[in-house]
Amino acid sequence: MPRMPRPELADARQQGLHNIGEAARHSGVSAKMIRHYESIGLIPPPNRTFAGYRLYNDADLHRLGFIRRARGLGFSIKQIEALLGLWDDRSRASAEVKRLAESHVDELATKIAEMQAMQRTLQDLARRCHGDDRPDCPILEDLAKTTDARDAHLPSRHEPDDAPLSFEAGNQLRRVGGR
Secondary structure, rough: OOOOOOOOHHHHHOOOOOHHHHHHHHOOOOOOHHHHHHHHHOOOEEEEEOOOOOOOOOOHHHHHHHHHHHHHHHHHHHHHHHHHHHOOOOOOOOHHHHHHHHHHHHHHHHHHHHHHHHEEEEEHHHHHOOOOOOOOOOOHHHOOOOOOHOOOOOOOOOOOOOOOOOOOHHHHHOOOOOO
């Protein structure tokens, strides 16, 4: 037997409001991430039903789509916060938006160069590994070496939690031949 919608939620739907599951489906952002973005202030706290369900309007969905697209391009949370501030400011100068974008392009170029260096290193190690029943393996031997100047091209293992290169950006790199 199908579940009947709660009258409160049915009224909300008639007003063009969406619960968190619907907002997630419409925006392409998971419910967990919607809650996270709300907790860090990227989206305003939504209205709630008497039962406490979050209700999102079309402007909220549009904002979530903006955030999803910016994350897909590898912008960090801090950068997205700045971009949202500029987007909300109708009297903004596009020069600031361009400066943020160009700065991000430079960051991506650095990351791409680092990833290409990692790729070359791994290709070389894989080429030298026999891949047979013998226990010796240049890959493991190299990984076990003490870090020195040869590893300067490798990125730090301690990246900030909002490192700009997102999963989607990595997928985009693979699509353009950076795999």
